[in-house]
Amino acid sequence: xxxxxxxxxxxxxxxxxxxxxxxxxxxxxxxxxxxxxxxxxxxxxxxxxxxxxxxxxxxxxxxxxxxxxxxxxxxxxxxxxxxxxxxxxxxxxxxxxxxxxxxxxxxxxxxxxxxxxxxxxxxxxxxxxxxxxxxxxxxxxxxxxxxxxxxxxxxxxxxxxxxxxxxxxxxxxxxxxxxxxxxxxxxxxxxxxxxxxxxxxxxxxxxxxxxxxxxxxxxxxxxxxxxxxxxxxxxxxxxxxxxxxxxxxxxxxxxxxxxxxxxxxxxxxxxxxxxxxxxxxxxxxxxxxxxxxxxxxxxxxxxxxxxxxxxxxxxxx
Amino acid sequence: xxxxxxxxxxxxxxxxxxxxxxxxxxxxxxxxxxxxxxxxxxxxxxxxxxxxxxxxxxxxxxxxxxxxxxxxxxxxxxxxxxxxxxxxxxxxxxxxxxxxxxxxxxxxxxxxxxxxxxxxxxxxxxxxxxxxxxxxxxxxxxxxxxxxxxxxxxxxxxxxxxxxxxxxxxxxxxxxxxxxxxxxxxxxxxxxxxxxxx
Numbered sequence: 001x002x003x004x005x006x007x008x009x010x011x012x013x014x015x016x017x018x019x020x021x022x023x024x025x026x027x028x029x030x031x032x033x034x035x036x037x038x039x040x041x042x043x044x045x046x047x048x049x050x051x052x053x054x055x056x057x058x059x060x061x062x063x064x065x066x067x068x069x070x071x072x073x074x075x076x077x078x079x080x081x082x083x084x085x086x087x088x089x090x091x092x093x094x095x096x097x098x099x100x101x102x103x104x105x106x107x108x109x110x111x112x113x114x115x116x117x118x119x120x121x122x123x124x125x126x127x128x129x130x131x132x133x134x135x136x137x138x139x140x141x142x143x144x145x146x147x148x149x150x151x152x153x154x155x156x157x158x159x160x161x162x163x164x165x166x167x168x169x170x171x172x173x174x175x176x177x178x179x180x181x182x183x184x185x186x187x188x189x190x191x192x193x194x195x196x197x198x199x200x201x202x203x204x205x206x207x208x209x210x211x212x213x214x215x216x217x218x219x220x221x222x223x224x225x226x227x228x229x230x231x232x233x234x235x236x237x238x239x240x241x242x243x244x245x246x247x248x249x250x251x252x253x254x255x256x257x258x259x260x261x262x263x264x265x266x267x268x269x270x271x272x273x274x275x276x277x278x279x280x281x282x283x284x285x286x287x288x289x290x291x292x293x294x295x296x297x298x299x300x301x302x303x304x305x306x307x308x309x310x311x312x313x314x315x316x317x
Numbered sequence: 318x319x320x321x322x323x324x325x326x327x328x329x330x331x332x333x334x335x336x337x338x339x340x341x342x343x344x345x346x347x348x349x350x351x352x353x354x355x356x357x358x359x360x361x362x363x364x365x366x367x368x369x370x371x372x373x374x375x376x377x378x379x380x381x382x383x384x385x386x387x388x389x390x391x392x393x394x395x396x397x398x399x400x401x402x403x404x405x406x407x408x409x410x411x412x413x414x415x416x417x418x419x420x421x422x423x424x425x426x427x428x429x430x431x432x433x434x435x436x437x438x439x440x441x442x443x444x445x446x447x448x449x450x451x452x453x454x455x456x457x458x459x460x461x462x463x464x465x466x467x468x469x470x471x472x473x474x475x476x477x478x479x480x481x482x483x484x485x486x487x488x489x490x491x492x493x494x495x496x497x498x499x500x501x502x503x504x505x506x507x508x509x510x511x512x513x514x515x
Contacts, residue, residue: 014430036351038358038396042433042472124471131475132483135403135437142403145364 012124014043041138045123046073046100046130050090050107051083054115059090062112066092069106070099087115091122097137331369334360338373351389354382358397367404376401376410383419392431395423399434402441412442417452424461429470436465436476443484454485459493 053062063075074093081089094100100121108119123131301307334357341353357375360366370376375397382394398420401407411417420442423435443453452458462485465477481490 036355038355038393038430039362040396040399040430040434040437042399042437042476043430126471126475128475128478131472132479135440139403139441142364143405146367146404146406149364 014120014123041134043121043123044097044101044134045121045126046094046097047122047125048092048094048100048104049078049081049120049122050092051081051087051118051120052112052115053088053090053117054113055083055086055088056113058113059088062090063092065112066103066107069094069103071095072099091125093125097134330366331372334366334369334373334375338375338378341378347387351387351393354390354393354397358393358400361397361400364404367401367407370401371406371410376407377414380411380414380416380419383423388426388428388431391423391426392428392434395420395431395434395438399438399441402438408442412450417442417450421452421458424458429473432465433472433476436462436473436480440476440480440484454489456489456493456496459485459489460497463490463493463497 048066050062050066059075059077063072066072066075071094072092073095076091078089078091083089092103094103104119104121107117110117126134301310337353337357341350341357344350344353357370357378361370361375361379379394379397382390383398385391385394398411398416402411411420417439420435420438423431426432426435439453439458443450459481462477462480465473466481468474468477
């Protein structure tokens, strides 16, 4: 059975500020030092506990500071909570979870009137109904995101089809019928791919990138003491993997190594043929471009077989 | 001042997640495993990562980690599953991979966060009003929720109450309650008492 005993006025485990982790691997070190913690919908709450508020009668100021991030429903001092000397603990309830999330991200570890605030979620203050609402809102958000992403991909597929059609009409006279074959709007590649074989370089781009839904950035989660900073749109890298583009855009044809070797061989042979042709036509009045290189004096090896070999080498050069 | 990214921008998000998974599989350090798993579990909150996480089989990684002896790894793994199970595709994957018994096992963890995440995950896996997943509302599970509904922890109490009200039928609750009344579970065993001589 999960243990959750706690003395009156003391902090819950999830409210205790964890030590910052100092052993991050270089490639996953974030901008700010963070502890090792996982945030789930259970931990997040519209209730925030604010510790470290200087006990100088600053309730109005602290509430106003937090209210900048969203409408608050109630606030009060928690006198029964054990606080550090000369500090107080406050509880603020936001109307919605997003505001609480934003406030926690912005205000945690911030300086306030000479003190350092520690802000954490306080889900233990929720009513049953408030707790019930959280997973429902979360599920609705995920469903909305997935649906919106599918709709966006579908629109881009249609745009791509139109763009592709207009580009291809300039290249081939054959009618392009994108609706032929697999007409599944979510699988454009299956019907456009065969046309690519006709063109060595088919620079086709979708009408627009399928951006990763930026809605998630509006729902910025502050992990406060956690990793996962790459979750946000303000993450370290703005580059977004566009799988839709990768699946639809036509890169240069992949040529395996053996094909490239054969290609080079073919070009050499062609050059040799051209060179031979030029030699046979050297008597014509054809204009030669490029610098006239001095003739390479042939070496006499004083031996017919060696001379033959040397001549072959010189000719190859 | 913001530091420069530590990861080559060309690697991208998929590459970064791949690096995390690779490190988790290869590292011998428990600290590194915890850090990476927590990282992945937090990434699992953002729906934009779900496609990558499925591609990298992170869901299976979370399910496998539920059997770890390290309680912290279990907590992080079930947290990751709790974060990504609202998505339909992820939910189906978890169900088909036989994740339900593993998640039910987490209900007996001494770690409160683990239990809370397990309850929420079960709630997401079982739509309310329907019982086509009988294992989620089996008597032992309902009995467990009844015990949780009496817990001193408000968070546990609330979640258990929601599970009983929204995901169990009154008949199932009544049956579990009546079985619990006649069950020896929860009754402390007597200390060493010499058997009565007849």
